[in-house]
Amino acid sequence: MQELLVISGKGGTGKTSIVAALAALAADKVLADCDVDAADLHLLLRPEVESVNEFYGSNKAVIDAGICTGCGRCLEVCRYEAIKELRVNPVFCEGCGACKLACPSGAITMEPNLAGYWYISDTPYGPLVHAQLGIAEDNSGKLVTLVRQEARRLAQENNASLIITDGPPGIGCPVISSLAGVTLALVVTEPTVAGRHDLERVLSLASHFKVPVAVCINKYDLAPEKTREIEAYCHDAAITIAGKIPFDADVARALVNAVPLTACSRGAAARAVRALWDSLQIHLERL
Amino acid sequence: MLVAVASGKGGTGKTTIAVNLALALAEKIPVQVLDCDVEEPNAHLFLQPVFQDEEPVTLPVPEVDNARCDGCGRCSEACAFHALAVAGGRVITFPEMCHGCGACISACPQGALAEKPHRIGVVARGRAGRIDFVQGKIDVGVPLAPPVIRAVKKQARGEGLTLLDAPPGTSCPVVAAVKDCNFCLLVTEPTPFGLNDLRLAVGMVRELGIPFAVVINRSTLGDLRVERYCRHEGIPVLLKIPFNKRYAATYAQGKCLVQEYPEWAPAFAGLWREIERLVAQHAGIAGN
Numbered sequence: 052m053q054e055l056l057v058i059s060g061k062g063g064t065g066k067t068s069i070v071a072a073l074a075a076l077a078a079d080k081v082l083a084d085c086d087v088d089a090a091d092l093h094l095l096l097r098p099e100v101e102s103v104n105e106f107y108g109s110n111k112a113v114i115d116a117g118i119c120t121g122c123g124r125c126l127e128v129c130r131y132e133a134i135k136e137l138r139v140n141p142v143f144c145e146g147c148g149a150c151k152l153a154c155p156s157g158a159i160t161m162e163p164n165l166a167g168y169w170y171i172s173d174t175p176y177g178p179l180v181h182a183q184l185g186i187a188e189d190n191s192g193k194l195v196t197l198v199r200q201e202a203r204r205l206a207q208e209n210n211a212s213l214i215i216t217d218g219p220p221g222i223g224c225p226v227i228s229s230l231a232g233v234t235l236a237l238v239v240t241e242p243t244v245a246g247r248h249d250l251e252r253v254l255s256l257a258s259h260f261k262v263p264v265a266v267c268i269n270k271y272d273l274a275p276e277k278t279r280e281i282e283a284y285c286h287d288a289a290i291t292i293a294g295k296i297p298f299d300a301d302v303a304r305a306l307v308n309a310v311p312l313t314a315c316s317r318g319a320a321a322r323a324v325r326a327l328w329d330s331l332q333i334h335l336e337r338l
Numbered sequence: 339m340l341v342a343v344a345s346g347k348g349g350t351g352k353t354t355i356a357v358n359l360a361l362a363l364a365e366k367i368p369v370q371v372l373d374c375d376v377e378e379p380n381a382h383l384f385l386q387p388v389f390q391d392e393e394p395v396t397l398p399v400p401e402v403d404n405a406r407c408d409g410c411g412r413c414s415e416a417c418a419f420h421a422l423a424v425a426g427g428r429v430i431t432f433p434e435m436c437h438g439c440g441a442c443i444s445a446c447p448q449g450a451l452a453e454k455p456h457r458i459g460v461v462a463r464g465r466a467g468r469i470d471f472v473q474g475k476i477d478v479g480v481p482l483a484p485p486v487i488r489a490v491k492k493q494a495r496g497e498g499l500t501l502l503d504a505p506p507g508t509s510c511p512v513v514a515a516v517k518d519c520n521f522c523l524l525v526t527e528p529t530p531f532g533l534n535d536l537r538l539a540v541g542m543v544r545e546l547g548i549p550f551a552v553v554i555n556r557s558t559l560g561d562l563r564v565e566r567y568c569r570h571e572g573i574p575v576l577l578k579i580p581f582n583k584r585y586a587a588t589y590a591q592g593k594c595l596v597q598e599y600p601e602w603a604p605a606f607a608g609l610w611r612e613i614e615r616l617v618a619q620h621a622g623i624a625g626n
Contacts, residue, residue: 089507143513148416148418187512188510223483245589307530
């Protein structure tokens, strides 16, 4: 079984639109949305939720006012400014338990915290594992790991040969969790000064974890000169450019109508995604 | 005044709004820009600051004195982040897992643990013309953004306008950035993605109790659902920037809208007046 992860140094490069478009092309796969902080893939794939599951993140400290003597030791040891006036603000509590250790009267307990939900759904393009982290919750890396495990389990159950994963943006904790052990990371970038900068950061992250990469330049014709710079950069670093997608108003239209691009358009961008998919298949076969 | 520019998702134009607002105001009031998108700081690409100094951001991680340690394992029991383990009667530390909470230190009955600084990123300071510029950047492979964000925010001056470019999303790094701000601008785009993520971001700022308003970027590239949502929720939409291939090309080159198209400067000045008005209004309500 192979795992294709689609990431981008920053958000808004078109990752999710590309994943949905690939989902409509690939046969025999399981889909996963690991952008648990701002999951969007479901907006394009119209899932029918089959199971809803609770996700517990780190514990949170709770002070029993009946036992608390108000000594203030907890407040002194907390490094996250999570305790004010002898009450815990769960938004800032990291669940480290330092306050519990410090409390001389045993007034503090660490309680499990419902931090979000994860779902298994059926879509017209195959099963989808997705999640939603609660607002202002932490542990997105742990939730990403859970989504990936479930996607693997489903793929095995269904004899699917491929998992296509919509990854989180950035290079932080959730991206690190989504990279571990994937077959290929497709990095989507844009031909802008910022896009180029972010591309370099995310490529160095992938190389840090020894994950094979390929690049896709989205909206490449908006700044042809920057596209050439990115192409030259990838050429020098021996990184394959698996596809170049032009700016096409059909992409926004597909998004507004909540349909994968390749399921509703035969325009320039849709054709480019088909070519990208052909190239990715060849690339995956070699890995 | 501390104003955060945030967005439920990335790529909506947060940095564009932050740098253009900063440039439009810098002639009139003291302006400071804090780039708190520490995974991918981008504001410097547009403001081109001259960096003067840079300081590492460290977390206090445990170090074991093997002469004192008897391998009792209390430290690894106390650690919620699995940053310490005991194997063969010896403590092994995993600094990259450590959140620097200090629980292991207080749990150790032998006093065998001390804290030493472990680098996770940098804070760089500089100037871009009249703008005072600070950015944080986590080291590649480091999963912990909030401590670097907190280090950047310590540089806030408090006079005039301090603009904070927040990371995308609604989880812990964003909360670390937006917390304690006087106002939050939420940048979105008029698509189902934009609306979905705006809803989450609105939930976050409401939870933090911070007054906020919306800016719609690429306003001609989508539908009216975001505007309808804002009207329904009573959220002010302070500015709309249409999609324009020339603007996209300007951004691609790392250039700023108010410099290339000066007709946009009054719109950003107006945005600032509206923010001031809304902050005053919120303070009035909070005072009553």
